[in-house]
Structure formats: C-alpha cells, structure tokens
Amino acid sequence: MKNNSPHNRKGTGRNEKKTFNKESFNKKNSIKSGDKKDNYTKKTFKSSPTFRKKSIQKKEEKEGTRLNKYIANSGVCSRREADLFIQNGVVKVNGNIITEFGYQVMPGDEVFFDGRYIRPEKNVYVLLNKPKGYISTTKDEKARKTVLDLVTNASPYRLYPVGRLDRQTTGVLLLTNDGNITKKLTHPSHEVKKIYHVTLDKKVSLTDFEKLIEGLHFEEGLAKVDKISYIEGCPKNEVGVEIHIGWNRIIRRMFSKLGYEVEKLDRVMFAGLTKKNLKRGYWRILTELEINNLKML
Template sequence: MTDDARRIEGNGPWPHTMRLQRFLARAGVASRRGSENLMTAGRVSVNGVVVCELGTKIDVDRDVVEVDGMHVSWPAEAVYLMLHKPSGYLTTMSDPQGRPTVAELVPCDRYPGLFPVGRLDMDTTGLLLFTTDGDLGQALLHPSRHVEKTYLALVDGSMSDQELEPLRKGIVLDDGPCQPARCSLLETVPPDAGCSFKRVRGTSLVEIDIHEGRKNQVKRMLGAVHHPVLELHRPAFGPLRLNGLASGSWRELERAELDALRECSCTVKKQATENNR
C-alpha cells in the first residue's frame, strides 16, 4: 500500500489528521452536512483518488484535496463578516440563470471559501452572516435548534395583538408545527433596525423572533393568520445587530461580536446534545 493510500485511510504517521468532511467545512467549502453531500456525490478527491466514504481521514499538511477539480487549501485564519443585504439579491454564491447574488456584495476574491450562514429570500433585506468557518456555520444552523433571528414585517391589514396569539403558541404550517415565537406590534420602526418601511393606512408592523429556519417561515406564519407580508427585514441574527450598517455594505465582525457568536454556537451544540439523550 502506498503512503498516499495509507493517509487516505487515516493510518498514516502524521499527527495533523482529521475527517475529510470536517476539513472541507473548516476550509469553508460548505457546511459539514454539505461537505458530506459533496463526498457521497463523488465530487471530492484526495491525492487524485475520489473519496466517497464518510469518516475518511486525511493529513491536513500533506494530502492534496480537490472539489470538482479545484484545490482546497487549509485556511490560515477564518473570516467572519456581516452584510446588510438589499432586496433583489439571491442568497447564493452563484446562479446559473445569471441573476444577482450576494456574492457580488462581499469580498469573495479576498476571502476564498466565503459562504453565507443561512439565507434570506430575494426580496428580504437585512443582516446576513458570512464566514469561511464551516464548523461555526454548521453549529449556528443546527437543525435541532437554530439561533434566534429577529424580523420586522410590514403586513397587509390592521392587525390586533390577539391575532398574534397563534404564533406565540406555535402555529401549525403545512410542514408541521412551529416553535413558539416572540412577537409584538410596533407603531414605528426602531431607529437602529436599518430599514425604512413606510406604513400606510391598512397596514401593520410586526416584530417577530424565531429560532427555526424553514423556507419562507415568517411569511407563511403571518400568512396563516391572514396578514400577508408586504415587506420583510432582519435587523438581528443571534447577538449580532446591523447597528447602522448601510444597505449593500459589509464589515468584519468585532472581537466581542465573534466571542458572543461562538458562545451562542456552543449553547446550540449543548442543547442539541441534551435533546438527543
């Protein structure tokens, strides 16, 4: 057996080894689950050998890893930044139809492997987190309990507080019951929210906090109580706030923000472990 083959099997003499899907996630290729999907699809090779078996270990310093023929490098230092996403951009790094994507708004050339954590609909604005740290991205989006996200929704119709009760109790959608949401009616948009909704007669402004991340969840929740969403904005993701960041602009996270985000991700991991006992 060659040295390369032994390293692929994880039996080599070098100490800096890890599972291939973890390496891909840490390199910012995709989340841990996304990296596993790339492997099982036969898109990942190590030293020229396609590797489909989950759990395969590699030597980070010596093995050559490629995805779709493109070399994957171990990042010197992970990057974390937030974008104030404007309307009209898809939350994806590329689009085969040539539509505008958030990749056009962040420094992908400067930070290879940058990817969005979660998504916002094309017409939804607000805070979108980007990183090259696949492990953190995976923790923040763990399916058992997502990080709290705050939304402001301008909805059709004059809404009463009583109409929000089904959302607070956990409304049932076509894909199952939602976790209880914290929500309230607002008279005006908070000054630091970063949006400029214009309320007119016959509309209402709702603030809603959710922990899940289903597709179009907030829109579907409010639609289920007969108040369709006209505009939707996310001013906060976990401990992160836009705090005056202009629409279409990005900035790197400050140390305190990153520490708070990591603490939040550790809480998610702990809760997930307890839920699986």
C-alpha cells in the same frame, strides 16, 4: 635555570593539571578501564546524537498538519466528521487513500476530499446588511444578482451565506467559509434567535398575536413565534417578531395564513448580530468578540 616567560608558565600549568588528573587522581581512586567512568563517558557520547534526532523529528512534526484538522480548516466539515470520512476512505493524499487518523499532511501534499481538491483557508466572517433584489445563494440559474456580488472584496476565499433571506427580505445576513459555524447556526437543535421588523398591509389584532404564539400547522410541522409585539412609535401594522425556526419564507407564510400580506420584511438581529451602524448594501468583518460569541452559542 628557571624560565619566567608567561608562555612557559602557562604550558607548565596545563601539563601539571593533566598529569594530576590522569595519574594521581585515577590511581588514588582505583579507576579501571571499563568501570563507571568509562560507561558514563560512553552514555554521554551515545545520547547526544539521539537527542538531536528527536529534536529533528519534533521539528518535522510541527511542519505537518493532522489530516482531520487540514480538512476542517478547508471548510468541508468538523474534525470529528473528518475522522469518519477518513475512516471510510473518502480522503486521498497524493493519490493514495488515507485511513490513518493521525496522518500528517506535509507542505506540498495534494489532498482530495471525495474527488475534490481542498486546501486550508483562514476563516472569514462577514456581516451584510442585505438590500432588496438579491438572492441569498452562491449562484442563480436565472443570472439574478446574488449576495456574493455585494461582498466580492471581503475575502480572497469563497464565502457562503448562513441560512437564506428571500429576494425581497432585507437585513442581517452572515457569510462565512467556516463550515462548523454554518452548520451550528442553521441546525434546528441550536434554536438560533432571529428578530424581524414586519410591515403588513393592515393592523395586526391581538387575537392573531395569540394564534402566532400558539402555532400554525404547515407541511413541515407546527410553526410558532417565540415573541411578537407592536413596535414603539410605529403604526399598529408594524410588529416585531422573534423566532428560531428557519423554514423557507415561514414568516410570510404564517401571516398569509391569517389573512395578512407582508409588505416589508427586515431582519434586524441574527444570532446576536445586528445591523447597527451598517448601511443597507454594506458589509463589515466581524470582531473577535462577535466570533467568539457565535462559537459559544
């Protein structure tokens, strides 16, 4: 007697399909044990765990950071320089000297550079309009005020001034924890442009303009300005000076050698950065565009 219940119809359908695949189809195509079908099945089974293993390895690699990048992100030096330090055995991870370039630093690892504990920091770039009376160093033996006293709330990381402005010089000063940018902007080969507003005790003659452009001799070598001119709307004792050398107090020394005394010295531009809309003693974080421009210099 034919059973028309839905349950039995489903069961019969499955059984018939199973019988067809195993017996009719395999018999017709002469598939034997151990031939291509069995091999394909085995390969599929074996490849699955391997795939998962690779996925796990890739995930673990992503969690780590290459040692040279870790050092560079700590503000110590560039990646290329870090490779040299690693090669020379300067770097330790968890107490062990590491000389392998591709070594991965994992979360929780302790990294020491030349005996000093380091950790990656987010790069911060702060522009300060420096007032008089502040030293452009991280600390002063005489307990005088430093520019860091003005930017204490700018970053949770330790900042360093890029170059120096003497105590009485005002104007644009960049502070950052980016070692690469600091080295780039202070190295003479990059010839980073700086513009100063100089106020002197007397009118500057055109003859002295020429002497400053031709250059004056000092212990460090020949010092010369790139451009010099009177400032429109100001007395003739005020001049604008463009220069790229960064020797200590060089502008004051150059004018002093010609018989002038610098009464005021204000840096109005450094590496394309200006103090526009920034009051004296105030600071601001650089924009992404400004940061990119610095990296392209």
